[in-house]
Amino acid sequence: MKMPEIAPGSKVLALGHYQPANVVTNDDLAKTIDTNDEWIQSRVGIKERRIAPDGESVEDMAAIAGGKALAASGLSPDDIDLVIVATCTLETQIPNAAAVVAHRMGINSPGAFDVNAACAGFCYALGTANAAVRAGAARNALVIGAEKLSQWIDWTDRSTAVIFADGAGAAVVGPSDTPGIGPVVWGSSGDKADAISIKDRNDHLYQEGQTVFRWATTALHPVALEACSRAGVDPAELAAFVPHQANLRIIESIARKLGADKAVIARDIVTAGNTSAASIPLALSRMLERGEVRSGDLALVLGFGAGLTYAGQVIEIP
Amino acid sequence: MAATEQDILEGLGKIINEITGIPASEVTPEKNFVDDLDIDSLSMVEIAVAAQDEFGVEIPDDQLKNLKTVKDVLTYIQN
Numbered sequence: 001m002k003m004p005e006i007a008p009g010s011k012v013l014a015l016g017h018y019q020p021a022n023v024v025t026n027d028d029l030a031k032t033i034d035t036n037d038e039w040i041q042s043r044v045g046i047k048e049r050r051i052a053p054d055g056e057s058v059e060d061m062a063a064i065a066g067g068k069a070l071a072a073s074g075l076s077p078d079d080i081d082l083v084i085v086a087t088c089t090l091e092t093q094i095p096n097a098a099a100v101v102a103h104r105m106g107i108n109s110p111g112a113f114d115v116n117a118a119c120a121g122f123c124y125a126l127g128t129a130n131a132a133v134r135a136g137a138a139r140n141a142l143v144i145g146a147e148k149l150s151q152w153i154d155w156t157d158r159s160t161a162v163i164f165a166d167g168a169g170a171a172v173v174g175p176s177d178t179p180g181i182g183p184v185v186w187g188s189s190g191d192k193a194d195a196i197s198i199k200d201r202n203d204h205l206y207q208e209g210q211t212v213f214r215w216a217t218t219a220l221h222p223v224a225l226e227a228c229s230r231a232g233v234d235p236a237e238l239a240a241f242v243p244h245q246a247n248l249r250i251i252e253s254i255a256r257k258l259g260a261d262k263a264v265i266a267r268d269i270v271t272a273g274n275t276s277a278a279s280i281p282l283a284l285s286r287m288l289e290r291g292e293v294r295s296g297d298l299a300l301v302l303g304f305g306a307g308l309t310y311a312g313q314v315i316e317i318p
Numbered sequence: 319m320a321a322t323e324q325d326i327l328e329g330l331g332k333i334i335n336e337i338t339g340i341p342a343s344e345v346t347p348e349k350n351f352v353d354d355l356d357i358d359s360l361s362m363v364e365i366a367v368a369a370q371d372e373f374g375v376e377i378p379d380d381q382l383k384n385l386k387t388v389k390d391v392l393t394y395i396q397n
Binding site for chain 2: 042043208209210211213214217218249253
């Protein structure tokens, strides 16, 4: 046997995102469930979120975000030979989203699979794409995080209905002479599998808020620091910290312990809600669009969620 | 020497002040966390984690929900 040579690096070539048009405010939710704007903002940090209508699927949102990222990369569909969709909220389990999305985007017969690592999914997919491109298993990869949490939420459960939302974000990953995606640090705590779950196919998403909050505010900053350390980047050098947009208080707690004093902290949750695997590329793409981060900046991305699972890496902004 | 109740109260006051901004002097044994100090369940988790670091006593979530007053926490940490 012979093997291709390992390439020195890969990098994110471009980003793209999509949000459904329908804005749902806290006041809108307070009309149907016992909650209010002050309670939601102080506990979770969300002011408004986007909820997709009945006819709009995970695959629809993924294809639009993916199309924007591909257009921004300057590559053509023929240049992509691997498509990975990170999602945990498909309407059905078969077929996977990646093959459907690739076909719709005109990407011809790529390797196509979904990753379910819940809210950590995008970082898992990005780590996998980086490895595939460097190892020669793919020339260029399209990595998408897309979720429709709204179809798995009990809209009478005020502990989850105020948090979760819909959206998609995407990144094109290609080869690079210098590393633009650092080593992924990933792991899981299956002992806490019950903390976030959907018990059966007719059930809704359930979350033990306090358990998850305690885990997220105590177990994750060491992962963030290790991702920096393995990339050889001092947290003080980071221009941005883009954690999964789970809860503003979790984001700020991890950010304080990270010591990334110069970094812009992603607070996309305020207007996007918690979009699980979509939240990191969605936040990053919107920050780039607003000019909050610039090409060449170093950003730490950190996903964490059901499983429990977590993953993080340092990336260079395209 | 084991920490006295007064030591623990002072330590707890400092922790609560850092997490919630409530003056440490308001953290007195008879105060109810929710009704008197307006501390929510997520802040209680942060306080429990900080108290574990400070006093070496773990307060798991299923115990935390039974600790309604400052005195309850003082008693839990001492025992």
